[in-house]
Amino acid sequence: MSKIRAAVVGLGYWGPNLARNVSQASADYELVGLCDKDEKRLGRIGELYPQTKRYTDVDALLREGKPDLVCIATPVGAHHPLAKAALEAGAHVLCEKPLAATVAEAAELVELAHKKDRRLFVDHTFAYTGAVRAIRKAYVDRALGDLFYVDSVRINLGLFQPDVDVIWDLAPHDLSILSYVIGRRVVSVKATGSSHNPRGFADVAYLTVEYEGGLQAHLHLSWLSPVKVRRMIFSGTNSSLIYDDLEASEKLKIYDHGVTFDVADVEARKQVLVNYRRGDMRAPALDNREALTTELKDIAAALRGGPLPPAMGEDGLEVVRVLEAAGASLAKDGARITIS
Ligand SMILES: NC(=O)c1ccc[n+]([C@@H]2O[C@H](COP(=O)([O-])OP(=O)(O)OC[C@H]3O[C@@H](n4cnc5c(N)ncnc54)[C@H](O)[C@@H]3O)[C@@H](O)[C@H]2O)c1
Missing domain, CATH: 3.40.50.720 (NAD(P)-binding Rossmann-like Domain)
Structure with a gap:
C-alpha cells in the first residue's frame, strides 16, 4: 500500500x-x-x-x-x-x-x-499513552469500580502562550483524558482563576467539571508554579489510582485502598459506619512508546480503512465546548455553566 x-x-x-x-x-x-x-x-x-x-x-x-x-x-x-x-x-x-x-x-x-x-x-496526545490506556482499561474492566471523583493537578512555570489562557492551554489534556477514560459527556463546568500577567489572561485556574452520572472532576491548572506537577487521582469504590506523568518508571500506581459505608440504622443516617480498607499497591507495566508514534500508527491504520482512533474532530469539538463554557464561568466569577 x-x-x-x-x-x-x-x-x-x-x-x-x-x-x-x-x-x-x-x-x-x-x-x-x-x-x-x-x-x-x-x-x-x-x-x-x-x-x-x-x-x-x-x-x-x-x-x-x-x-x-x-x-x-x-x-x-x-x-x-x-x-x-x-x-x-x-x-x-x-x-x-x-x-x-x-x-x-x-x-x-x-x-x-x-x-x-x-x-x-x-x-489529544495523552489518549495514545500507555498510562492513559491502562487507566481506561482499569475503569472499563471495573478494577476501579464506580468513581467517587477525579482530581488533577497540572501546574508548572510557564510556558505562557501568546493567544490563550491557562485553561485553553492545559485543560484540553485533562478533558481529553477524562473523555477517553470514562466515555461520558460534560454536563456543566465552574471555573475560577486569576491573572498576574500584563495581558490579563488567567494564568492560574480551578475548574469543577461535572460529568453525566454526577461524577465531578476538579482541575488545578497553573503557569505560575515553581515546580512542575502532572498528577491525577481517580478514586473508586474498588480501588484508586494515582497517575504521575513525571514518574520515569512507575507512572501509574493502583491502590487497593478504599472505604465502604455500613448504614447501621437507615432511620438514623448519622449512624453510618465507615470501614477503611488498606491493601496492596501495584504499579502495572506500561507501554512506553512515545504517544505520537502510537498516534501516527493509529491514524495510518484509520486512513487505510481500519478503526478510528480515540480523538476525532467530534472529540475535539466536545473539549472546545467545555473550554468555552469555562471561559463564560470565569467571566461570571465561577457561575455554573451548563453544556447542552
Ligand atoms: N499535544 C501536546 O502535547 C502539545 C504540546 C505543546 C503544544 N501543543 C499545541 O501545539 C500548537 C502549537 O504550540 P507551540 O507551543 O508549538 O507554538 P509555537 O508558538 O512554539 O509554534 C507555532 C509555530 O506556528 C507558526 N505559525 C503560526 N501561524 C502560522 C501560519 N498561518 N502558517 C504557518 N505557520 C504558522 C509560527 O511561526 C510558529 O513557528 C498549539 O495548538 C498547542 O496547544 C500541543
Whole structure:
C-alpha cells in the first residue's frame, strides 16, 4: 500500500515532534512538506529533512505538495483557517489541541470534514499513552469500580502562550483524558482563576467539571508554579489510582485502598459506619512508546480503512465546548455553566 504523503504546518515548540515522528514512521508516511511562516524556524527544522520541500505559505504547500494528511501545530487562532484550507483542498487533517478557538469554528471543521469525506483527527496526545490506556482499561474492566471523583493537578512555570489562557492551554489534556477514560459527556463546568500577567489572561485556574452520572472532576491548572506537577487521582469504590506523568518508571500506581459505608440504622443516617480498607499497591507495566508514534500508527491504520482512533474532530469539538463554557464561568466569577 502506498505511503501517506504528510506535511507539518507550524514548526515552533511542538511541530518538530510531529515532523520527527512522521519522518521516523517511514513504513507508513512520507514527509512531503514543512511549512512555517517564520523563515528562520522553517530553515532550522528544514535542515533536518533535506529531502522535504519547505513552504512559508500553506496555500503553496497544498497546491504544490498535494499532501494526503496535513498536521497543524500553530497557535490555536490559526487552527481553523489552516484546517479549513487543508480540508477544502481534499487533505485529511491532524490538528493540535484545542481543535479551534471557538465552538462555532470547531463545529464548522467537523461538518466540513464530513461534507468532504475527509478525516479530521485531533492531537489529544495523552489518549495514545500507555498510562492513559491502562487507566481506561482499569475503569472499563471495573478494577476501579464506580468513581467517587477525579482530581488533577497540572501546574508548572510557564510556558505562557501568546493567544490563550491557562485553561485553553492545559485543560484540553485533562478533558481529553477524562473523555477517553470514562466515555461520558460534560454536563456543566465552574471555573475560577486569576491573572498576574500584563495581558490579563488567567494564568492560574480551578475548574469543577461535572460529568453525566454526577461524577465531578476538579482541575488545578497553573503557569505560575515553581515546580512542575502532572498528577491525577481517580478514586473508586474498588480501588484508586494515582497517575504521575513525571514518574520515569512507575507512572501509574493502583491502590487497593478504599472505604465502604455500613448504614447501621437507615432511620438514623448519622449512624453510618465507615470501614477503611488498606491493601496492596501495584504499579502495572506500561507501554512506553512515545504517544505520537502510537498516534501516527493509529491514524495510518484509520486512513487505510481500519478503526478510528480515540480523538476525532467530534472529540475535539466536545473539549472546545467545555473550554468555552469555562471561559463564560470565569467571566461570571465561577457561575455554573451548563453544556447542552
Ligand atoms: N499535544 C501536546 O502535547 C502539545 C504540546 C505543546 C503544544 N501543543 C499545541 O501545539 C500548537 C502549537 O504550540 P507551540 O507551543 O508549538 O507554538 P509555537 O508558538 O512554539 O509554534 C507555532 C509555530 O506556528 C507558526 N505559525 C503560526 N501561524 C502560522 C501560519 N498561518 N502558517 C504557518 N505557520 C504558522 C509560527 O511561526 C510558529 O513557528 C498549539 O495548538 C498547542 O496547544 C500541543
